Amino acid sequence: MSTLMQFLVYGLQLGSVYALLALGYTMVYGIVGMINFAHGDFLMIGALSTFFIAQLFSQIYAASGSYPALVVLVIILIAMVGTGFIGVGVEAIAYRPLRNRPKMSALITAVGVSMFLENFPRALPFIGPSPRSFPALFPSIKFNLSGVMISTTQIIMIALSLIFMLILYNVVNKTKIGMQMRAVSMDKNAAQLMGINVNQVISITFFIGAALAASSGIFYASIYPQVDVYMGSWLGTKSFIAAVIGGIGDIRGAMLGGFIMGITEILATSINSNLGYAIGFVILILILLFKPAGIMGKLTIDKV
Amino acid sequence: MSFLEIKNLSIEFGGLRAVDDFNLSLKQGELIAIIGPNGAGKTTVFNMLTGLYAPTSGSIDLNGESLLGLKPFQFAQKGIARTFQNIRLFADSTVIDNVKMAYTHKSRETFFQCLFRTPEMVRQERELDEHALKLLERFGLAGQADLLAKNLPYGAQRRLEIVRALMLDPKILLLDEPVAGMVTTELDDIATMVKKLRDELGLTIILIEHHMNFVMPIADRIKVLNFGQTIAEGEAEEIQRNPDVIAAYLGGGYVYANA
Numbered sequence: 001m002s003t004l005m006q007f008l009v010y011g012l013q014l015g016s017v018y019a020l021l022a023l024g025y026t027m028v029y030g031i032v033g034m035i036n037f038a039h040g041d042f043l044m045i046g047a048l049s050t051f052f053i054a055q056l057f058s059q060i061y062a063a064s065g066s067y068p069a070l071v072v073l074v075i076i077l078i079a080m081v082g083t084g085f086i087g088v089g090v091e092a093i094a095y096r097p098l099r100n101r102p103k104m105s106a107l108i109t110a111v112g113v114s115m116f117l118e119n120f121p122r123a124l125p126f127i128g129p130s131p132r133s134f135p136a137l138f139p140s141i142k143f144n145l146s147g148v149m150i151s152t153t154q155i156i157m158i159a160l161s162l163i164f165m166l167i168l169y170n171v172v173n174k175t176k177i178g179m180q181m182r183a184v185s186m187d188k189n190a191a192q193l194m195g196i197n198v199n200q201v202i203s204i205t206f207f208i209g210a211a212l213a214a215s216s217g218i219f220y221a222s223i224y225p226q227v228d229v230y231m232g233s234w235l236g237t238k239s240f241i242a243a244v245i246g247g248i249g250d251i252r253g254a255m256l257g258g259f260i261m262g263i264t265e266i267l268a269t270s271i272n273s274n275l276g277y278a279i280g281f282v283i284l285i286l287i288l289l290f291k292p293a294g295i296m297g298k299l300t301i302d303k304v
Numbered sequence: 305m306s307f308l309e310i311k312n313l314s315i316e317f318g319g320l321r322a323v324d325d326f327n328l329s330l331k332q333g334e335l336i337a338i339i340g341p342n343g344a345g346k347t348t349v350f351n352m353l354t355g356l357y358a359p360t361s362g363s364i365d366l367n368g369e370s371l372l373g374l375k376p377f378q379f380a381q382k383g384i385a386r387t388f389q390n391i392r393l394f395a396d397s398t399v400i401d402n403v404k405m406a407y408t409h410k411s412r413e414t415f416f417q418c419l420f421r422t423p424e425m426v427r428q429e430r431e432l433d434e435h436a437l438k439l440l441e442r443f444g445l446a447g448q449a450d451l452l453a454k455n456l457p458y459g460a461q462r463r464l465e466i467v468r469a470l471m472l473d474p475k476i477l478l479l480d481e482p483v484a485g486m487v488t489t490e491l492d493d494i495a496t497m498v499k500k501l502r503d504e505l506g507l508t509i510i511l512i513e514h515h516m517n518f519v520m521p522i523a524d525r526i527k528v529l530n531f532g533q534t535i536a537e538g539e540a541e542e543i544q545r546n547p548d549v550i551a552a553y554l555g556g557g558y559v560y561a562n563a
Contacts (some may be wrong), residue, residue: 171415174418192380194472
């Protein structure tokens with residue numbers, strides 16, 4: 001029993017990474033109607049930039065080897081905001097000119113953007129292809145709760161990601177910008193004729209998505225402390241699956257899908273380490289067979 | 305000085321001149337109708353008046369201020385609201401949310417107020433709800449405020465589009481075929497409604513319509529387009545007698561046969 005609980009903790013931890021990343025896929029799909037295959041790379045940018053920012057700060061603040069909480073918060077915020085603006089830039093340069101073109105153009109462009117985002121930093125002399133070890137940003141004090149080991153890192157990660165999701169859910173459902181997002185997602189043309197600045201709304205969507213991806217990158221690197229330029233690609237694929245499982249376009253679905261992916265992956269790995277990689281795809285196939293619109297998704301039937 | 309001044313407005317798509325030399329000068333509170341056969345360029349004029357298409361040449365001035373080069377959402381914020389020929393509601397939102405979505409650019413609620421639901425924000429939200437409900441009530445939709453827009457009957461959806469446009473607090477309302485697909489009994493209701501909008505709210509209205517007998521009694525002036533060109537302009541009776549108009553509507557042969 002306690003082993004199962006232990007796996008559940010690991011699963012929640014990994015699941016929060018997937019869920020935060022899946023939110024970006026689902027928001028962009030829901031509002032712009034395209035799949036941003038470069039989204040996983042925002043995770044990498046977030047993690048790598050955190051690495052460099054932390055390095056800058058380390059000379060001043062972390063002489064003792066650990067970072068004060070406030071400094072960690074500042075580092076995370078800088079990385080999230082920075083990645084957010086990169087997301088806005090990518091949208092403005094690569095996707096906006098193609099918005100009224102066939103969906104396939106944007107899809108292929110997204111693949112290209114993904115390749116660029118991975119290989120451009122790889123070519124930069126001060127980044128390069130080699131993996132780096134990620135600094136320990138969060139304190140790691142372990143607690144033993146009747147046989148289940150849980151560390152402060154895990155508690156902080158899971159709590160922070162839940163807070164981010166709660167904020168996002170409220171932003172979309174309760175605020176002015178959320179209302180504009182919903183209007184844009186339903187009909188861009190009608191929305192702009194109702195005085196809504198569609199470009200601005202889409203920029204904000206990309207900003208939020210990329211910032212959340214950065215946070216998930218930081219969390220992921222805090223569990224598996226190694227960062228390199230390719231880390232975003234397969235994490236991105238898995239989170240995309242999570243978004244599809246939950247029902248792409250639905251925010252609650254992305255969170256649910258992320259946690260399902262994380263927990264099943266950990267459980268499957270505990271049985272056989274090869275199973276861990278496969279299980280996500282197994283679930284995806286099952287979902288597509290039996291509930292093609294995802295768990296939360298509503299199947300839309302085109303009227304003829 | 306007129307309220308809305310459109311001069312020599314033309315647009316070309318490739319080699320096709322969809323609207324040629326369109327002129328219109330509107331006084332505040334006027335209700336004018338643009339009629340013409342299918343493909344005459346009526347909706348294209350609306351698309352230029354809402355910033356969706358950039359005209360090839362010509363000018364659009366509202367209150368002496370040029371609107372050329374503005375984005376569609378800026379046209380809307382300047383006070384030009386429209387409805388669509390084929391209904392374009394936010395189908396998966398409730399009726400009241402559809403109306404409130406046309407108010408977002410005016411709302412002064414800040415991000416943090418919304419996130420923490422401050423009393424100030426709750427008060428503003430309540431005022432907004434009341435404002436939206438009042439408008440809905442005027443058009444007999446208050447009872448359906450919480451239904452999804454897509455579940456409304458067709459006629460109600462058309463009315464909701466007008467309410468949503470009114471929520472922008474427009475100076476000019478563009479109605480694109482407001483009675484398309486409606487039965488004759490409904491025509492009179494909408495006609496009364498459009499007239500009331502003008503008389504009670506002092507709105508300036510431009511109306512596109514096919515139904516002559518819908519347009520004739522309510523429009524102050526009628527403009528007739530055919531193949532992008534203005535072929536007639538004047539009051540209802542002049543238009544009805546104008547041979548060019550009859551030719552455009554019934555085919556040239558009809559006029560010659562009776563000549």
